Amino acid sequence: MILTNKRVAIIGSGIAGLSCAHELQTHGFAVTLFDKSKGVGGRMSHRYFGDWEADHGAQYFTARDPLFQSEVAQWVQAEVAKPWSGRIVTFGGGNAMDKPSDATRYVGIPAMTSPAKHLARNLNVQTQHTVVDLHRTNDLWKITTKERGQLPDAFEYLVLAIPSVQAERLIGKYSATLKAICQEVVMLPCWTLLAYLKEPLPLPFDAAFVEGSVFSSLARDNSKPNRPVYETWVAQASHAWSAAHVDHTQFEIEPILIQAFQELTGVEPNLHQSHLWRYAKLEQPNQREFALDPSIAVGMCGDWLKSSTVEGAWLSGYRLAQELRQTL
Ligand SMILES: Cc1cc2nc3c(=O)[nH]c(=O)nc-3n(C[C@H](O)[C@H](O)[C@H](O)COP(=O)(O)OP(=O)(O)OC[C@H]3O[C@@H](n4cnc5c(N)ncnc54)[C@H](O)[C@@H]3O)c2cc1C
Incomplete structure (x- = not known):
């Protein structure tokens, strides 16, 4: 049983989600990542x-x-x-x-x-979980996936580490601020x-x-x-x-x-x-680095908030984790 009140769900186990997760877990957050793919790494992909x-x-x-x-x-x-x-x-x-x-x-x-697998080695990553909906009740987030319906776990904090269009589909109805940020790029x-x-x-x-x-x-x-x-x-x-x-x-x-x-x-x-x-x-580099709506305890990270590089994505996830530690 998880006894901390710092449960974080991170959607997306690309390099941004993993960097955010790694940093948060190191500082005592109980992190669970969800990814629709069979493995971690997102666009740092290798096919057989x-x-x-x-x-x-x-x-x-x-x-x-x-x-x-x-x-x-x-x-x-x-x-x-x-x-x-x-x-x-x-x-x-x-x-x-x-x-x-x-x-x-x-x-x-x-x-x-390989770097993504290395970062994920001590993290709780739930692969083949395509998040299709989010629910917020009593200040807690619950997640619905295509494969398993609504999951039993609830989370105090939510991080979207997925491309802007996919993030907007999930969070747009909860946060006008985050929706507008998704639409900027x-x-x-x-x-x-x-x-x-x-x-x-x-x-x-x-x-x-x-x-x-x-x-x-x-x-x-x-x-x-x-x-x-x-x-x-x-x-x-x-x-x-x-x-x-x-x-x-x-x-x-x-x-x-x-x-x-x-x-x-x-x-x-x-x-x-x-x-x-x-x-x-x-299309264009972004100066934001990450985005956060503290009123609903949701952050967003990913290359699209910094630059479309492995470095940009990693930094975005890391900087969001630092901000979450200080803000929430
Ligand atoms: C063809 C191509 C070439 C590139 N070349 C380079 C290069 O040479 N050098 C360089 O530095 N960068 C390159 N990049 C860019 C680099 O790969 C990305 O900037 C970086 O990997 C993005 O990481 P991310 O974590 O932000 O997003 P992603 O890697 O896209 O991770 C997002 C994750 O979220 C998951 N996901 C999405 N929606 C959902 C959902 N609803 N539910 C659950 N999971 C979901 C995805 O499966 C994915 O694993 C290239 C990208 C591409 C596509």
């Missing part, structure tokens, strides 16, 4: 397709804020992240030009989900092609910011440390192209993505998968 696998969402991350730098140092120490020294270029019209970074590029080890989609090739692609780089194509970026997954050796590439369509094709089916889009991949690389994938990230990235 029988005989092959690849990072599917975020391809790498950087750490510029000292707080996040020290978090990443712990991930490296725990061997769930490593620097990635792949050659990254801008690529267009057959020409590749180096694109150096002022910051180290890191990847999860052995997959981009635009999140852009991204069609993604994952390609397996029997032979290595004869391209002189490991990742590229692409110009003049359906795709805006390419990454050679097997160039990252601790990955399988066979050749896999992840190609992400530009946000503009993805937005123009957001209502198309996978069946319609996949042949277009394969043709664009062939035009760009000269090779047709031997195996492929495609996916639409409906809320992939934020």
Whole structure:
């Protein structure tokens, strides 16, 4: 039985929800996370397709804020992240030009989900719980999921660590303030092609910011440390192209993505998968970092309140946890 009066439900176990949960639990809150997926990590995703696998969402991350730098140092120490020294270029019209970074590029080890799994290791995460409704009675929150109906547990505090559109659907009827904050931002989609090739692609780089194509970026997954050796590439369509094709089916889009991949690389994938990230990235960075409505004890965090990066999402969750500790 939970005896603390600091019970917190966090909806979403992406890196923002996990960072918030970790910080709150460290300071005595009783935290339960709920996620609709089978595992943690959200858009830091990795997919397995029988005989092959690849990072599917975020391809790498950087750490510029000292707080996040020290978090990443712990991930490296725990061997769930490593620097990635792949050659990254801008690529267009057959020409590749180096694109150096002022910051180290890191990847999860052995997959981009690994830092999230590391953060979740001592947390109570309820996966395959799609939250479809919230109820507030006697200053307590109750949660209804698609899979199990209304859950018996009640919580003093609630955190929404999910993209803005999904957060608004759940909290809009309870808080005009939070609803308005959700409506401030635009999140852009991204069609993604994952390609397996029997032979290595004869391209002189490991990742590229692409110009003049359906795709805006390419990454050679097997160039990252601790990955399988066979050749896999992840190609992400530009946000503009993805937005123009957001209502198309996978069946319609996949042949277009394969043709664009062939035009760009000269090779047709031997195996492929495609996916639409409906809320992939934020249109413009946000200065808020997090949002809080103390009158109903609800906070919101996520990349969409800071910047669409792993670092932005982690910082948003961490800063919300700090604020909750002080405010509530
Ligand atoms: C294609 C792509 C490429 C990217 N590339 C990079 C990159 O190279 N570098 C970089 O730093 N960042 C990159 N990003 C951005 C980065 O992945 C995100 O900014 C970050 O992972 C967002 O974390 P989050 O916790 O805010 O949200 P998410 O990771 O989206 O987590 C939200 C979680 O909430 C869950 N959820 C949603 N609704 C519900 C509900 N109703 N009930 C229960 N659970 C729910 C979801 O399943 C998910 O697990 C990329 C993103 C995409 C999509």
